[in-house]
Amino acid sequence: MNPRVKTPAKSLHGTATAPRRARLMSREQAGAFIRAIAAENPAPETELLYTDAFSLLVAVVMSAQTTDAMVNKVTPGLFAAAPTPAAMAALGAEGIGQLIRRIGLWQAKAKNVAALSAMLVERHGGEVPRERAALEALPGVGRKTANVVLNVMFGEATMAVDTHIFRLGNRTGLAPGKTTRAVEDGLVKRIPPELLRDAHHWLILHGRYICKARAPDCWRCQAAAHCNYKDKVAAPG
Numbered sequence: 047m048n049p050r051v052k053t054p055a056k057s058l059h060g061t062a063t064a065p066r067r068a069r070l071m072s073r074e075q076a077g078a079f080i081r082a083i084a085a086e087n088p089a090p091e092t093e094l095l096y097t098d099a100f101s102l103l104v105a106v107v108m109s110a111q112t113t114d115a116m117v118n119k120v121t122p123g124l125f126a127a128a129p130t131p132a133a134m135a136a137l138g139a140e141g142i143g144q145l146i147r148r149i150g151l152w153q154a155k156a157k158n159v160a161a162l163s164a165m166l167v168e169r170h171g172g173e174v175p176r177e178r179a180a181l182e183a184l185p186g187v188g189r190k191t192a193n194v195v196l197n198v199m200f201g202e203a204t205m206a207v208d209t210h211i212f213r214l215g216n217r218t219g220l221a222p223g224k225t226t227r228a229v230e231d232g233l234v235k236r237i238p239p240e241l242l243r244d245a246h247h248w249l250i251l252h253g254r255y256i257c258k259a260r261a262p263d264c265w266r267c268q269a270a271a272h273c274n275y276k277d278k279v280a281a282p283g
């Protein structure tokens with residue numbers, strides 16, 4: 047080993063891909079945890095801008111490895127140019143690419159949005175299907191994107207596990223798991239059914255603004271009393 051190269055210190059808080067795991071919460075504790083983070087935001091919504099199922103689907107596809115705020119900077123222009131699947135397919139990957147170049151992976155996303163728009167026209171009469179299998183058959187659409195569309199647009203109690211929810215499920219003990227699917231299944235099993243649909247939003251927002259990746263703000267966390275994370279962070283200063 048090169049003596050001048052220091053081994054990086056291991057994060058106390060884990061990372062998005064390798065979060066530290068806490069002891070599994072009881073079901074009662076899981077319910078109390080969700081109710082606590084829900085208290086300050088009883089009617090949560092996605093932070094992505096959208097007007098219908100198609101614009102939501104496209105916005106979610108474009109949000110991979112990019113912040114919602116960044117996606118919201120390009121989608122108004124894109125949807126003004128192509129508000130329907132037929133118009134988007136006609137705009138094509140090149141035309142879409144010109145309008146979304148400020149977001150990460152814009153070339154691949156432009157191709158996917160053009161291809162999924164064409165498929166919506168060809169197979170679904172220009173409508174966004176509400177069946178999981180049909181959604182996941184669209185280019186660029188995986189389980190997480192399908193879960194968001196089924197939840198937000200069609201009112202289903204699905205759980206879309208993004209980087210924030212994956213970290214939170216492991217760090218807090220709410221639903222520890224090695225894969226996003228394991229965390230999803232754990233959350234669906236453990237969160238009280240009446241809270242499940244909105245829990246997707248509550249958990250994302252909690253992970254984005256309070257239980258953050260580098261260091262959680264435990265000192266201002268309304269769910270701290272129900273969380274199994276051992277190294278809770280005190281207020282700065």
Ligand code: SF4
Nearest residue numbers: 257262264267273275
């Ligand atoms: S107490 Fe800390 S680790 Fe637990 S949920 Fe709150 S912010 Fe996250």
